[in-house]
Amino acid sequence: MTRVETQDRRQQAPRRSLTRRLWRAAPPGLRQPLGLVAALVAAAWLVICLIGPVIAPHDPLAQELPRFTPPGEIAFLGTDELGRDLLSRILAGARVTIGLSLLLVCLSMLIGSVLGLLAGFFGRWVDETIMRFTDLVLAFPTVILAMVTAAALGASLFNAVLAALVVSWPPYARVVRSIVLGLRGNDFVFSGRLLGFSAARSIRVDILPNTLGPTLVLASLDIGTAALLLSGLSFLGLGAKPPTPEWGSMVSAAVSHFDKWWLGVFPGLAILTVVMSFNFIGDALRDALDPGVERR
Amino acid sequence: MTAPALRIESLSLGIRGEDGLTPILDQVSLDVGRGEVQGLAGESGSGKTITGLTVIGLEPAKSEVTGHIWMDGDDLLKITGSALNAVRGSRVGMVFQDPGTSLHPQLKVGAQLTDHVRYHLKVGKGEALDRAAAALDRVGVGGGRDTLSRYPHEFSGGQRQRIAIAIALACDPAVLIADEPTTALDVTVQAGVLALIRSLVDSLGLAVLFITHDLGVMSAVADRVAIMRHGRIVENGDRRQVFTAPAHAYTRELLASLPGAAGGLRSREDLARIDPFGAGEGSGEGQGERSAP
Amino acid sequence: MSGRAPVIAARDLEVTYPGHPPVHAVRGVSFELFRGEVVGLVGESGCGKSTIAKVLTGLVRPAAGEVEYHGRPVRPLGVGRRPLAQTGIQMVFQDPGSSLNPRRPVGAQIQDGLDLAAKRARRSGRRSGAGPVGEPPADPANVRRVIGQPADAAVSPTAARLLPAGSPGRWLERVGLEAADQSRYPRSFSGGQRQRIATARALAAEPDVLIGDEPISALDASTQAKVAYLMSRLALSQGAVLLFISHDLSVVRLIADRLLVMWAGRIVESGPTEAVWSNPGHPYTKVLLGAIPAPDGAGRLPLVPPSAAAFDAPPVIHAP
Numbered sequence: 001m002t003r004v005e006t007q008d009r010r011q012q013a014p015r016r017s018l019t020r021r022l023w024r025a026a027p028p029g030l031r032q033p034l035g036l037v038a039a040l041v042a043a044a045w046l047v048i049c050l051i052g053p054v055i056a057p058h059d060p061l062a063q064e065l066p067r068f069t070p071p072g073e074i075a076f077l078g079t080d081e082l083g084r085d086l087l088s089r090i091l092a093g094a095r096v097t098i099g100l101s102l103l104l105v106c107l108s109m110l111i112g113s114v115l116g117l118l119a120g121f122f123g124r125w126v127d128e129t130i131m132r133f134t135d136l137v138l139a140f141p142t143v144i145l146a147m148v149t150a151a152a153l154g155a156s157l158f159n160a161v162l163a164a165l166v167v168s169w170p171p172y173a174r175v176v177r178s179i180v181l182g183l184r185g186n187d188f189v190f191s192g193r194l195l196g197f198s199a200a201r202s203i204r205v206d207i208l209p210n211t212l213g214p215t216l217v218l219a220s221l222d223i224g225t226a227a228l229l230l231s232g233l234s235f236l237g238l239g240a241k242p243p244t245p246e247w248g249s250m251v252s253a254a255v256s257h258f259d260k261w262w263l264g265v266f267p268g269l270a271i272l273t274v275v276m277s278f279n280f281i282g283d284a285l286r287d288a289l290d291p292g293v294e295r296r
Numbered sequence: 297m298t299a300p301a302l303r304i305e306s307l308s309l310g311i312r313g314e315d316g317l318t319p320i321l322d323q324v325s326l327d328v329g330r331g332e333v334q335g336l337a338g339e340s341g342s343g344k345t346i347t348g349l350t351v352i353g354l355e356p357a358k359s360e361v362t363g364h365i366w367m368d369g370d371d372l373l374k375i376t377g378s379a380l381n382a383v384r385g386s387r388v389g390m391v392f393q394d395p396g397t398s399l400h401p402q403l404k405v406g407a408q409l410t411d412h413v414r415y416h417l418k419v420g421k422g423e424a425l426d427r428a429a430a431a432l433d434r435v436g437v438g439g440g441r442d443t444l445s446r447y448p449h450e451f452s453g454g455q456r457q458r459i460a461i462a463i464a465l466a467c468d469p470a471v472l473i474a475d476e477p478t479t480a481l482d483v484t485v486q487a488g489v490l491a492l493i494r495s496l497v498d499s500l501g502l503a504v505l506f507i508t509h510d511l512g513v514m515s516a517v518a519d520r521v522a523i524m525r526h527g528r529i530v531e532n533g534d535r536r537q538v539f540t541a542p543a544h545a546y547t548r549e550l551l552a553s554l555p556g557a558a559g560g561l562r563s564r565e566d567l568a569r570i571d572p573f574g575a576g577e578g579s580g581e582g583q584g585e586r587s588a589p
Numbered sequence: 590m591s592g593r594a595p596v597i598a599a600r601d602l603e604v605t606y607p608g609h610p611p612v613h614a615v616r617g618v619s620f621e622l623f624r625g626e627v628v629g630l631v632g633e634s635g636c637g638k639s640t641i642a643k644v645l646t647g648l649v650r651p652a653a654g655e656v657e658y659h660g661r662p663v664r665p666l667g668v669g670r671r672p673l674a675q676t677g678i679q680m681v682f683q684d685p686g687s688s689l690n691p692r693r694p695v696g697a698q699i700q701d702g703l704d705l706a707a708k709r710a711r712r713s714g715r716r717s718g719a720g721p722v723g724e725p726p727a728d729p730a731n732v733r734r735v736i737g738q739p740a741d742a743a744v745s746p747t748a749a750r751l752l753p754a755g756s757p758g759r760w761l762e763r764v765g766l767e768a769a770d771q772s773r774y775p776r777s778f779s780g781g782q783r784q785r786i787a788t789a790r791a792l793a794a795e796p797d798v799l800i801g802d803e804p805i806s807a808l809d810a811s812t813q814a815k816v817a818y819l820m821s822r823l824a825l826s827q828g829a830v831l832l833f834i835s836h837d838l839s840v841v842r843l844i845a846d847r848l849l850v851m852w853a854g855r856i857v858e859s860g861p862t863e864a865v866w867s868n869p870g871h872p873y874t875k876v877l878l879g880a881i882p883a884p885d886g887a888g889r890l891p892l893v894p895p896s897a898a899a900f901d902a903p904p905v906i907h908a909p
Contacts, residue, residue: 122668187682188690188698191787194646194680195701195794196708198670209692339809340780453634482633482836483880487891490882494890509810512839512882516890539886553811555839557884567818567843 038280041273048094056088060245071262078262080253084243086262090270093245098274100157101226104164105219108226111165112172113208113215119173120180121203131177134170142167146229150238157246160239164229168222175218179211221282224275231271247271299366300327301503302351302388302471307363309346309527311356320346320356321527324363328471331501333494335518335535337511339550343527344507348473351505352388353380367471386416389464393476395456399448399463405432406444409463416467431462435492454485458492465496472496475507490517511554515539523547594660595621596830597645597678597798601654604640614640615651616854622798627821627831629845629862631838631877637854638834639683642802645832646680647671658798673712676705679796681787681820683803685780688787695778695786696757696771702793703755709795760789764819781812788820792827799824800832805840813837817844839881842866847909850874852900860907870905 048055057076058064062084069079077086119130137145150163183189183206192206231248233239240246242253247267254264307324310317321343328334338344349355351365351372365372367387375383384390392398400408409428413419419427429441435458437443437451448456457477464472474493478486494517496502506518514521515535522532523546531544540558542548551557553570561567604615615637622628632638643649645656650665657663663675679702682688689698758768764785766778775783784804791799801820805813817833821844824831835841841848848865850858850873858871869875879892 187684187688190648191680191682191688191790192690192701193648193666193671194676194678195705195790196671196673196676197701199668205693206690210690339811483882483891484633484876484894486882487880488893491890491893510882511810511884515884515886515888516882519888535888536886539884550811551884553814554884555814555843556881558886560884561814561843564843567814570815570818 035280035284038277038284041277042281045094045098045274045277048091049098050095052091052094056085056091058085058088060084060088060092061243068257068260070260077266078260080250080263081257081260086266089245089250090247090267093247093250093267094270096157096240096244097227097231097247097271100161100230101223101274104161104168104226104230105222107161107165108168108222109172109215109219112169112174113176113211115169116173116176117180117203117207117211120177121184121199121207127177130173134173137167138170140167143229143232146233147236147238150233155238155241157234157240157244160230160233163233163238164226168226168229171222172215172218176211176215179214180207183207183210217282217286219282220278220285223278223282227271227274227278300329301367302326302328302505303364303366304347304351305364305366307347307350307361307365309343309350309355309359309361312358312360317360319527320359321350324524324527324529326505326522326529326532328503328505330470330503331497332520333497333504333506333518335514335521336505336507336524337509337514337521338524339509342524344509344524345475347524348390348475348505348507351471351473352384352390382416385412385464385469386467387469387471389467389469389472391457391460391464391472391474391477394480395448395453395460396480398460399456401448404445404447405451405459406441409444409459409466412463413466427466428462431466432459434465434496435459435462436488437462452485453481454488457481457489461489461492461496465500465502471503471505473505473507476509477506478513479508479510486513493517511539511550511557523550593623595657596624596659597622598657599641599645599654600657602641602644602651602656603653604637604644604649605652614854615644617654618851618854618856619654620849620856620859622830622832624797624830625825625828626846627825627833627844629838629841629848630832630834630851631836631841631848632851633836633877636851638851639802641851642680642800642832642834645798645800646678647675673709676709676794677796678798678800679791679794680800680802681784681791681804683807685783685787685807689775689783689790691775694772694774695761699757699760699771699786699790699793702790703757703760706793706795707755755793757793760793761786763823764789781808781816784808784816785819788816788823792823792829795827797827797829798832799829800834802834803836804833806835806837813840814843817841820844838866838877839883850877853897856904857900857902858905858907860905861909864907868907870907871900872902873900874905876900 053060063082065075065079065083065085067079067081067083069075071078075085075087077090079085080089115130115134119127146163146167149166150160153159153162189202189206192202197205230239231246231251234246234248235252237249237252240249242249247270250267251264251271254260254267257263304324304326307321308319309321310319324343324347326334326336326347336344336347346355350361353372353375355361361373363373372383399405406425406428409431410421410424413424413427414421425441425444428444432443437455437458448459451459461477477493478489481489490513493504493506497504506514508514518535520533521535521538522529523538523544524530525546531538531542531547533543538547539551542551548559551560554560556562561570598619598621600619602615602618603613606612606614618637618641630638630641640649644651645663647656647663647666655662658675658678661674663678664672689695757771761768761770766782766785775786778786788804799820804820805816808816817840821831821833833841833845842862845862848859848862849856850865850871852873858865858869858874865874866878869878876892876894880894882891883889
């Protein structure tokens, strides 16, 4: 009975077109127009990260165009106070801002997951120690703590990432810990222990793979926040140093030239679209993994 | 001959999905007479629960329903919106499987009973309290007004299910739909709840649609038994006839796999003749759980 | 049974769960299980039967008393690895929804059991597949109920295809699935199929004690007897003792040689299945048996039990 149905499905699958199958494999949230747009925007930015400097019309650091040219024929998005092409700087800056955000999120996820796994799996004093420390970090206002850390370390992009890391791992530790606590009571985890799994194997085989889904959702929601935090630090002069094309510092530089609207608007739009598109993807992922009950 | 209290006529239901319409119920017809327990039995995924939910207008989202559900000349399927609230509770009562979740954990039993009574019958607080106490009395949960001021967690599982039945019957509906009302209970507790339902049917002339996967329970409480499979009723008849002379092959197959049934497993030797690999494992993929939604 | 050493024995077990007030789940339980028998442990929710299962496997530490496995005490499981000598005690859990890891193909999960058996065999210098730890290979006399055929042939009609005995595919065939199913994930199997896979996983570890903690109660009625039968047949063909825990006496009595009836943390009646079933001695056992509704179409309401106070009677022990 059951098996017949399965085989039927296996036979039918190849008959569907590839696009149709991809569409069906996508999380439901991405199949809505808004989710689809977000996914396309995010994908476009990731591509720009890879090839941005190649497709840029000018050298992002070269001061070769007239200063303060408004958007138009000479420069598509205008030029800045040093005569650098804004479009080229935004394209080159994608690699800095998005790349560092991804790095930051990956590192936060790594640190937070490890601490959360240890706390949740071993419990008792391990849990107490790790979670009290987590609470301690969470007790400080995020941006202030990051600012203080970055200022203490000295202004550089690397230090900005370190400072942001200090404040952005705790949510991962909390989420992973609570997932692990739930998983630990599952029969398959007991079964594994009965089959002689060591703690390490139990974590690697039975626990970790089951925490990945929700953690990835958190991470994709966090990419936007990370980009904002890094841009914010750069805006305050605690991150990227000139002439590095970084979106936050570009907005910062624009503040002193209020009348030249394009200087702030375009890098700002870049930050906005990155933050929003990754947020939408995170929402879609969350919906896909945790489908709500639809009832009349 | 009087009309049945509840008549389900050619009820079909499909759920609209990306692959088109997935059929769930196929031409289900059932009559539930006054003072009668109509059993509806089937394995998980057979559609028995959806049948019950559809009667009170709680069919799944994106369902397309055809057919009729007649009560006193009204077609319940034609009633929508807030008018449905009047049907639920005051005309049709419903009892679910798990009394642990069907009662609100933060509200006193009295509040859950009186809110319900006051909403449907538009009576004052005093009269609602009287009715609530009487309803609890009827289901054998003693203590009167003192019981009303306690929370669900202070009661045992069996008592909670009795309270759920009291709530379902507080507004004197003509029809009660009981969906696996004893499945979450121990057998010794189940015995009491089954006896209660039977006595309510006999004393109040209630019409009960009793949904369960447990043919032993069905045999104890039902007057008529319908067997459901893949959304279709394959057999519906008098209890004794269905259990002792089943007409449909599927019913025979079900009974053959049960301990204590006619033609079923009566001794260890009988086990040797069943196929343990479950050619008759009636459920589809991932559908083995009894409590599947 | 006399004259033989029990494979596993519970000695005066007491278990208390912390709380206000503390819950005294098990109040002095002793029993011995012998090679090649199927024992049913029955009782209703909260009687302590699942706690017994957890104590036997070391998942719960008893407040008093101990579990002896081949004469040595079972160490409660901490955060460390389970002692290899105790991995001969395996368990099949209740919930088919969580008894298998949803993110691993079922073949890999069965392989865990096979790896364990191989590891234990290496440690004791034996070849894997020869039988459970510390015991000679399965004694054909113990396979008496496997309807008179060699164990494998009786178990699977497709066994002739001869996969290696210690492969996940072979184990899937033993429980009536196909070798090709090993790359599929648990979600694509029904509840009954998942419990059979969990059984294969536990038995692949070649245990000599298999504990089923309500392994059939979440399954459809028509599937219950089949899974119970399969578990007992496979366990016996390996020469293991099966402790089958259930609230459903009507199925248990079909597969069990002996019954232990629990009520309120104690064993109130024990003895050969037929003796307990046809001649229950303890008031609780009588009520429990009387409350089972028979699917016979007679329309008999089950007996409504008297108050619990009536069950306070000394335990009844039927002679074997």
